[in-house]
Amino acid sequence: MPETSSSPEITPEVVRHLSELAKIQLGEDEITLLTADLGQIVSNIAKVSEVATPDIPATSHPIPLQNVFRPDVVGDNVLTAEQALSGAPEQFEGRFVVSAILGEEQ
Amino acid sequence: MTQTDLTRLSAADLSAKLASGEVSSVETTAAHLERIAEVDSEVHAFLHINARAHEVAASIDARRAAGEELGPLAGVPLAIKDVLVTTDMPSTSGSKILEGWMSPYDATVVARSRAAGLVPLGKTNMDEFAMGSSTEHSAYGPTHNPWDLTRIPGGSGGGSAAAVAAFETPLALGSDTGGSIRQPAHVTGTVGVKPTYGAVSRYGAIALASSLDQVGPCSRSVLDAGLLQDVIAGHDHHDSTSLPDAWPSMAAAAREGATGQVLKGLRVGVVKQLQGEGFQTGVTQRFTESLALLEAQGAEIVEIDAPHFEYAVAAYYLILPAEASSNLAKFDSVRFGLRVTPEGGGTVDHVMAATREAGFGPEVKRRIILGTYALSAGYYDAYYGSAQKVRTLIQRDFASAFSRVDVLASPSAPTTAFRLGEKLEDPMAMYLNDVTTIPANLAGIPGISVPNGLAPEDGLPVGIQFMAPAREDARLYRVGAALEALVEDQWGGPLWAQAPELRAGKGVN
Amino acid sequence: MAKAKLMDFDKALELYEPVLGFEVHVELNTETKMFSAAPNNFGAAPNTNLTPVCLGLPGSLPVVNEQAVRYSISLGLALGCSIAESSRFARKNYFYPDMAKNYQISQYDEPIAYEGEVEIELASGRVIHVPIERAHMEEDAGKLTHMGGSTGRIQGAEYSMVDYNRAGVPLVEIVTKPIVGTNEDAPEVGRQYVSIIRDMVIDLGISDAKMERGNLRCDANISLRPRGQEKLGTRTETKNVNSLRSVERAVRYEIQRQAYILSNGGSITQETRHWHEDTGETSAGRPKSDADDYRYFPEPDLLPVQPTAQLIEELRAQLPEAPTLRYRRLKGEWGFTDLEFQDIQNSGLLTEVSATVAAGASPQAARKWWTGEIARVANVQGVEATSLVSAENVAALAALVDAGTLTDKLARQVLEGVIAGEGTPQQVVDARGLAVVSDDGALIIAIDEALAAQPDVLEKIRDGKVQAAGAVIGAVMKAMRGQADAARVRELVLERAQA
Known part of the structure; x- marks a missing residue:
């Protein structure tokens, strides 16, 4: 996973960048408010690194399990196209419709 | 028997009366719908009432009349937290972004409840996407605590707890990511159980934090919670983290516990870090009294040091937002839910960003941004990575504790219900409210909150939490039911009998 | 778009290495998807191969397909x-409308194979060992169709439509380490590597491997470094190089393009580039930026995959012969x-030729049919050669030629009939x-008629001008509507002329 670096101050620029990553358009006052909130929260929670020494393994799952698989068989929860599209804000000829995409295909 | 009386009955008692034919499900359902109509404009526990409840109840009655063998809870009303998806009612998770959304499939716990003949009354209010400890973060307005309508009912599952406390339903489904079943139980004088992680399927529970979320029962008695857990628990192939274990009956465990025999020689650990500073006097007082009651019945009280618990809230508020920031990315206006198009159109990027701006409330945005930060390049190890290590340390603290004791006990929350609005502007203060409940979620172990009195200083309910090792849910039901029997013996009845009468409202909103 | 300037390929290789x-993505041909029990089949009506999981519906959860593992x-x-x-598994977080959850479940720091x-062996006989860094499991995305504006292009489109049928189809991504020392063979190495991967997955039976359908997709990373320099140069990642020929062309093009820039004092931008099959060029895509912060973290909805040694050995024992070894053999x-x-x-x-040889044809006949007439027809019809005719029928056709029942010309007509669905070659x-008319009697009658009709030719043959027989042979073949063995006709013509 990405490398460590010390936690910087939460600045409006940081919050603005995070809002772009999180795809949430934020107004200037929201950014100001979030910058203050986040700064306070981060200063309270940054202490996790005090005890997280390299010898401690990380826990991702509270109850360890492994090799949980399903057989390669079509299941009982396949949706009809009508069901699949039932919540679509906009659809056309069996497909979901979105606004123009600016940029490149991933 | 009057309809009001029917709403005061436990699920276990209703079950017996339904089985004997003394009452019908239609009558029972009608009584609860009437109660909802009377009080829910004040309580606002429900976001949606099931228009087909009567019909479902009638079909259960018909099946029973036809001689069909039905489960113990057939015909008993059930409220469903709005985090659980349902095909016949909207599922919003308390958010504007899912307003009116109809799921094409039922959550596994909902499907199992239906199969067991429970009658869904409606969907209950919650903090948006289960982020909160007060339901004040619901996009549809807060729920009010039936003990004092100016106070919070806890959260995120305040709707389910308040509905149970206000006799709008005997049973409700909740979800508990950091205390969202147990803390509302504590502040509403009800019972709430967070089962072992993986004991109950998460399929169809709108995810907050996948490695912490667990669905569980809300009720007014330990036995009732056990009856409901027996219905919803068990392996589900739609959820990879679902445990393949065969579970003993929790209802049977509760019945066994109520005899009191289980307390003799029981070793009860009291975590040093989950008491003292920050705990309200009345909360501590009732806790100490309960320990004395247990001790008097032959239990041994052992002080436990869990040195890493002080890092639990910090770890939780990194893991939860990180997972949530990813889980909530799917709300993008493409396949379901709200779409907001900026003035003059815009690209799909603009539409997504505008939709998420308009559709998410401030707390959701706060946590998504926080989680995005915790996972972003350069900070992962310091934040998310470290939090996962703290999780290991907390599991080790629990392992060490459970090598010495059978169960751990703590107050279920540090304070009684605070006033609506009191902590809304101070997110960190709100977060610290979960200090007692969070460790169980981080470790995946089960926890129960059982009412153990009213705080003398404000007359509001207080609960005691028991925690057991993973997979030992039955132990919690035994111990919880034992304590419940002892305190009810002292009070001469359940705690809810002391609840103030709600004035009749103007009907359901 | 201005045409990029290119340096001569040989000159580029003199200056740079x-x-x-x-990165090759292989779509697995499992019955169901990677994390959902939805059908995995190509060509279904839009948005019909879906479960709540493929659509990322609220509350849905992934479960790993054992066969895909x-x-x-x-x-x-x-x-x-x-x-x-x-x-x-880990989550790779980014927003894109073809990605239902706005994160892709992939593998990050703990891939299944490493x-x-x-x-690979080049035409020259040179052997190259391509180092593999890792192969990991992940899920495919849905398909976007861009509408309005210039047709089908993302630029200028007014809106787009999404079909999520492909979302969640199992993928294995194979990532090589930097491949050095290929020099002038670089384009061929690219082509041959992808070709080997394709043959490998076909032999394993785990993918349909049709590049034109996107079952196998290749991204090519190319960088140049001045001769003698240790440090790797800045690389570009060319996407959508989706035919073997394109791999070869794209590698060659990027080498020439980058060499021109570098030799003129410029520098290479680290970016994705898009391959254009029609023009044989690449164009600049998105530069690497902050937007590439994918915020990977372990997928909390899925558990570790820990295959037993027994399973691994069982699968190892079932492996087919390695493609290059098989080619050599x-x-x-x-x-x-x-x-x-x-x-x-x-x-x-190769698979078809092998199967045809296995069905009894001579290797030369099998090669000739598949790479000749069948490939030609496939090209004309714009379909896969394999879809036209079975190896058994090709072998049967070759057998009819060997037996003298058919001439090559007749055999092509028979093939046409087989392709048209008229049955086996014999049918x-x-x-x-x-x-072929093998009855000498019928031929002799036709020959005598032809000789009688051309007395001048008969004279010439009798005078020893054997080449003059061609005119008579032609007339006879025409009379027999081609259904005669020309060599036999020739023999008989010479015989009858002397009679």
Whole structure:
């Protein structure tokens, strides 16, 4: 996973960048408010690194399990196209419709 | 028997009366719908009432009349937290972004409840996407605590707890990511159980934090919670983290516990870090009294040091937002839910960003941004990575504790219900409210909150939490039911009998 | 878009050493998707191969397809990789409308297979060992159709439509380490590497491997470093290089393009580039930026994959022969020249030729039919050669020619009938009455008529001008509507002329 670096101050620029990553358009006052909130929260929670020494393994799952698989068989929860599209804000000829995409295909 | 009386009955008692034919499900359902109509404009526990409840109840009655063998809870009303998806009612998770959304499939716990003949009354209010400890973060307005309508009912599952406390339903489904079943139980004088992680399927529970979320029962008695857990628990192939274990009956465990025999020689650990500073006097007082009651019945009280618990809230508020920031990315206006198009159109990027701006409330945005930060390049190890290590340390603290004791006990929350609005502007203060409940979620172990009195200083309910090792849910039901029997013996009845009468409202909103 | 300036390929290689890297995505042909029990089949009506999981509906959860794991392990083993004792899934977070959850479930720091090597052999006989860094499991995205504006292009489109049928189809991504020392063979190495991967997954039976359908997709990373320099140069990642020929062309193009820039004092931008099949060029895509912060973290909804040693050995025992070894063996067994064998490989019809030989045809006949007439018809019709005719029918056709029942010309007509669905070669021969006329009596009558009609020719033949017989032979073949063996006709004409 990405490398460590010390936690910087939460600045409006940081919050603005995070809002772009999180795809949430934020107004200037929201950014100001979030910058203050986040700064306070981060200063309270940054202490996790005090005890997280390299010898401690990380826990991702509270109850360890492994090799949980399903057989390669079509299941009982396949949706009809009508069901699949039932919540679509906009659809056309069996497909979901979105606004123009600016940029490149991933 | 009057309809009001029917709403005061436990699920276990209703079950017996339904089985004997003394009452019908239609009558029972009608009584609860009437109660909802009377009080829910004040309580606002429900976001949606099931228009087909009567019909479902009638079909259960018909099946029973036809001689069909039905489960113990057939015909008993059930409220469903709005985090659980349902095909016949909207599922919003308390958010504007899912307003009116109809799921094409039922959550596994909902499907199992239906199969067991429970009658869904409606969907209950919650903090948006289960982020909160007060339901004040619901996009549809807060729920009010039936003990004092100016106070919070806890959260995120305040709707389910308040509905149970206000006799709008005997049973409700909740979800508990950091205390969202147990803390509302504590502040509403009800019972709430967070089962072992993986004991109950998460399929169809709108995810907050996948490695912490667990669905569980809300009720007014330990036995009732056990009856409901027996219905919803068990392996589900739609959820990879679902445990393949065969579970003993929790209802049977509760019945066994109520005899009191289980307390003799029981070793009860009291975590040093989950008491003292920050705990309200009345909360501590009732806790100490309960320990004395247990001790008097032959239990041994052992002080436990869990040195890493002080890092639990910090770890939780990194893991939860990180997972949530990813889980909530799917709300993008493409396949379901709200779409907001900026003035003059815009690209799909603009539409997504505008939709998420308009559709998410401030707390959701706060946590998504926080989680995005915790996972972003350069900070992962310091934040998310470290939090996962703290999780290991907390599991080790629990392992060490459970090598010495059978169960751990703590107050279920540090304070009684605070006033609506009191902590809304101070997110960190709100977060610290979960200090007692969070460790169980981080470790995946089960926890129960059982009412153990009213705080003398404000007359509001207080609960005691028991925690057991993973997979030992039955132990919690035994111990919880034992304590419940002892305190009810002292009070001469359940705690809810002391609840103030709600004035009749103007009907359901 | 201004045309990029290119340096002569040989000149570029004098100055710079190309370093290659490939990311090949293989779609697995499992019955169901990677994390959902939805059908995995191509060509279904839009948005019909979906469960709540593929659509990322609220509350839905992924569950791993066991067969996809087995296929991935088999592929890892075929790539010479070690199989991880424990591997796990991670979420790669980014917003894009074809990605239902706005994160892709992939593998990040713990892939299922790592550290392998694939041997390839070039036409020259040069052997290259391509180092494999890893192979990991992940899910495919849905398909976007761009509407309005310039047709089908993302630029200028007014809106887009999404079909999520492909969302969640199992993928294995194979990532090479930097491949050095290929020099002037670089384009061929690219082509041959992808070709080997394709043959490998076909032999394993784990993918349909149709590049034109996107079952196999290649991204090519190319960088140059000045001769003698240790440090790797800045690389570009060329996307959508989705045919074997394109891989070769794209590598060559990028080498020439980058060499021109570098030799003129410029520098290479680290970016994705898009390959354009029509113009044979690449164009600049998105530069690497902050937007590439994918915020990977372990997928909390899924558990580690820890295959037992027993499973791994079971799958290892079932591995087919490695493609390059098989090529070497077949080339020897079939007695082909390098060129002939390369011809088969380039046409991607090795499997078919093998099957045809196995069905009884001679290697030369099998090669000739597949890379000749069948490939030609496939090209005309714009379809896969394999879809036209079965190996058994090709072998049967070759047998009819060997037996003298058909001439090559007649055999092509029979093939046409087989392709048209008229049955087996024998059935077409019977139905169309296409067999060679081997009855000398009928031929002699036709020859005598032809000789009688051309007395001048008869004179010439009798005078020893044997080449004059051609005119009579032609007349006879025409009279027999081609259904005669020309060599036999010639023999008989000479015989009758002396009679």
